[in-house]
Amino acid sequence: MSDVSFVRTEMLPEQDPPASSVGVVGWMRENLFSGVWNSILTVISGVFIFYTLYGLLSWAMVPTWAAGSLNECREILHNMGREGHLAGACWGVISERWEQLMFGFYPNGSEEGTADLRWRPVLAFVLLIVALAPVLFADKVPGKLIYLSMAYPFLLPFLLWGGSIWSPIAVAAGFGVGYAAYRVIDGVAGSLAAVIGSVVAAILWWLFLASPVAGLLADIIPLGLEPVESRKFGGFMLSITIGVVAIGLSLPIGIVLALGRQSDLMIVKSLCVGFIEFIRGVPLITLLFVASTLLNIFMPPGTDFDIIMRVFIMVTLFASAYMAEVIRGGLAALPKGQYEGADSLGLNYWQAQRLIIMPQALKISIPGIVSTFIGVFKDTTLVSVIGLFDPLNLTNAIRADSNWNGIVWELYGFIAVLFFIFCFSMSRYSMYLERKLRTDHH
């Protein structure tokens, strides 16, 4: 064996990486020009982006904010030396009509003898965020806020529709009546009878006592806000209201339907499956046709819900079916051990659902719930088909004004951007939540 070796004994000094693989150049080589094919794609998309941005910006960057009509806009653009149909945006319509796109025909004080009431929907939606905070960001806000969340379902209609403050309080009192009945009967006749008794008591209260009591209290202490008719609702306010009401109401209905679909009781199960599959099998627009033409026929003669109320009912039913499927997914995702664990602790069905199953299943389904909400919120534009003044239908109303006859892109663009902001932030929130709720290790 020869003992000659050519192994270097001391380390060479470290060299800098080649200039082409670090910094901006290196990043570009790796991510944009890593091969012939990639380089071609990069160049094509770069050119595409350039032309799109150039066209869009030169269209959008025009000083037409102060214009009072489409003709004024054209004049401004003409003075700038631009001609033609796509010479430039006419932002005057947005600056003049954005309030209408937001609030529809909600009283804004412009008519004689009316006050500007638009603070009410604004307050309602600010409170909505506050009321949702304990649910959405449970670890970051004081727990006491949950009381606001509980009061909010009664606060929202009071703020939006106005009227006497005693009506929502009387409705809320129904829950108190039910609870009181539960406590009284529980001591006398056992828990099952107490549950039945409390439900019966609450229903009796709502059917027979709530409205006389509210009327009486309103006579004694007339507290309230100026009532606003639902046909004045419009714009984004209408979309958000429909979305919030539908999701808020569909959550409990959806939970019941999902439990029904999972249950062993054959008839209950088939009723729930039938309802869910029927609603999911037809387009929302047909349900809205039901709201606009049929719902009053289904009700006892003489009842006359206004159209917004009917839309609320149908959109809620629609959302409940989708919600039920989301929650069923959450229930199915729970490991079987959770159900078995609850059984082995001796919990009965409702205790197990309330203490073990539902908290976990709902937590799993929050992203699904949020995306259902996004879907319903986007679908609220469909109410324009049956003549409600959502933002999309308001564009027709604005075009009917001779000043703005023929304006298209600015209005659609504005509405699209607002919808995008709402929906995109909600979807980001649901992604954040998915990351936060993930309990496995990644």
Place this chain on the structure above:
Amino acid sequence: MTTLTDPPKESFRLSMLIYDTRYRSLTIQVIAMIGFMVLIGWLISNTAQNLQALGKEPSFRFLSEPAGYDINQRLIEYDSQATHLRAAFVGILNTLLVAVMGCITATILGVIIGVLRLSKNWLISRLMTIYVEMFRNVPLLLWIVFIMAILIETLPAPRAFRGETPEATMNLADSVAITNRGVYVPEPLFSNSLGNIHLFGEHSLRFDISLDLIAVLAALFIGLFIRRKIKTRADAIQESTGDRPTTWYLSLGAVVIPTGAVLIALGFHLGYPELKGFNFKGGIHMRNSLIALWLALSLYTAAFIAEIVRAGILAISKGQTEAASALGLRPNRTMSLVILPQALRVIIPPLISNYLNLTKNSSLAIAVGYMDLTGTLMGVTLNQTGRELETVLMGMSIYLAISLLISMVMNWYNNSVKLVER
């Protein structure tokens, strides 16, 4: 010694209906059933009272009355003297037409975008992300009316094509005219046509099936069958000798020759649209409403399909790719033999449910005046006859039938590819 005693004789007490788990479920179900029946009965009795007050006895006789309105985009012959039932049938076919067209383009676009979103090219993947977010977060109805506005406002009118030096010219060797009244494309014509089969005689649901089309499809199927045989034989040769014979030209010929022969025998040629007077004549006229709806549905659904495809590809662990290359498979074979079969299992169920959504969303046609089922039966027919109950219920049941059909296909597929577990 203990003596066995009989268990206490059970006597049925009424309270056992609630407190005994053997009977409780029965009680609950009976109560639920009764409640449901009462609800239905209540709704029906309300409806009957209301309809009586309005003087509208429910009847479907209006279906055989003349419709009296025109439908400009249609697949089968129809005129305003035809019945309401025929109008509804035209509507159903229009719904299916836009749904099928939409599903095809949405799938193609969605797969391309989903794959490109995973591209290593930073710019491309960002662009695709923007596309997906842009379409997913803005309502479909807005896209439909927006695209309709683009078509009407920016495309040239047919008269721009006239004159010695026209402002607009036809595309693709004078075969396609894109105007603000719609797109005119060449129509397939057969000079030695075999004629049509007339189904259902003079009934409102009558329709014709072109024998030419059947002949061409039959030739195509024969070609595909031969191609399959060639492939099986090539597989067998590869199994026994280890060499795979080159078969692509045989396969190509097997598909092209029979179809081409039938086309030539039938005298296939294209009928080009021509400018006559102020409008185009000849060719197939796809109206703006159809194009806007089709484009919007495809672009919107493509964004969702892209996400599904991306998730499906990401769901296949990298180990699969590495194992395939360790076995010596080339990249495209890895894709077709290892990745795709597994990814499809993840992709197809949500894909089909997106097809379902697309079909349901096609009902938004009413916003641009495309006469689909919603526009005919639940639109004009409803307004003309005032038969809300019958038309809306009929429309809903037809949509429901289409949906259930699609979900049946989905369930069948799910069961056939389900992983068999313990």
